[in-house]
Amino acid sequence: xxxxxxxxxxxxxxxxxxxxxxxxxxxxxxxxxxxxxxxxxxxxxxxxxxxxxxxxxxxxxxxxxxxxxxxxxxxxxxxxxxxxxxxxxxxxxxxxxxxxxxxxxxxxxxxxxxxxxx
Amino acid sequence: xxxxxxxxxxxxxxxxxxxxxxxxxxxxxxxxxxxxxxxxxxxxxxxxxxxxxxxxxxxxxxxxxxxxxxxxxxxxxxxxxxxxxxxxxxxxxxxxxxxxxxxxxxxxxxxxxxx
Numbered sequence: 001x002x003x004x005x006x007x008x009x010x011x012x013x014x015x016x017x018x019x020x021x022x023x024x025x026x027x028x029x030x031x032x033x034x035x036x037x038x039x040x041x042x043x044x045x046x047x048x049x050x051x052x053x054x055x056x057x058x059x060x061x062x063x064x065x066x067x068x069x070x071x072x073x074x075x076x077x078x079x080x081x082x083x084x085x086x087x088x089x090x091x092x093x094x095x096x097x098x099x100x101x102x103x104x105x106x107x108x109x110x111x112x113x114x115x116x117x118x
Numbered sequence: 119x120x121x122x123x124x125x126x127x128x129x130x131x132x133x134x135x136x137x138x139x140x141x142x143x144x145x146x147x148x149x150x151x152x153x154x155x156x157x158x159x160x161x162x163x164x165x166x167x168x169x170x171x172x173x174x175x176x177x178x179x180x181x182x183x184x185x186x187x188x189x190x191x192x193x194x195x196x197x198x199x200x201x202x203x204x205x206x207x208x209x210x211x212x213x214x215x216x217x218x219x220x221x222x223x224x225x226x227x228x229x230x231x232x233x
Contacts, residue, residue: 097218109161
């Protein structure tokens, strides 16, 4: 149980285009979802926290107009990287948590999405 | 809080030996700690957790020790196997009843198991 998926697993796009990444909780209701970014050989950096039906809370230094997060349902959150540039190339990981996961205080991680901006 | 990793320390151990991975956490208000394993190109995988009212917790082949006085965590892996090769992260948070709280990740340690 408590499985989180991400789509796509990898994406290559041209500079200036927008890319949408989906995060789904497959077998529980995700009342809270988190988006992380991880550069090579570095740790996970929290970008934002989203609660279903509410606006996302962004961490300091993360541009909310560039990284659009939508959490419109209890099983889906999306991260849209707008006007992507090569420096946005990274590994984007989502996690989800909720009371019906069986472990209410924990978050379960997706497999990540590798974004490469040319 | 934020955790920025500028480099990834590496621990090399021989197959069958015990591994000890250390982590210093930053927030004295954190009361819940988790160790994750991350294989290349994958998301973090939960290994073991510990609450601040404990100083030791054991799982299958893994033990986590917590020293709140010096804000230090360690992960011990017994009889390390090649499949244990990965990057290991500690994470800290404050527990909220019934909801997942945001995590602050440590720098990470790469574990290399040699044959």
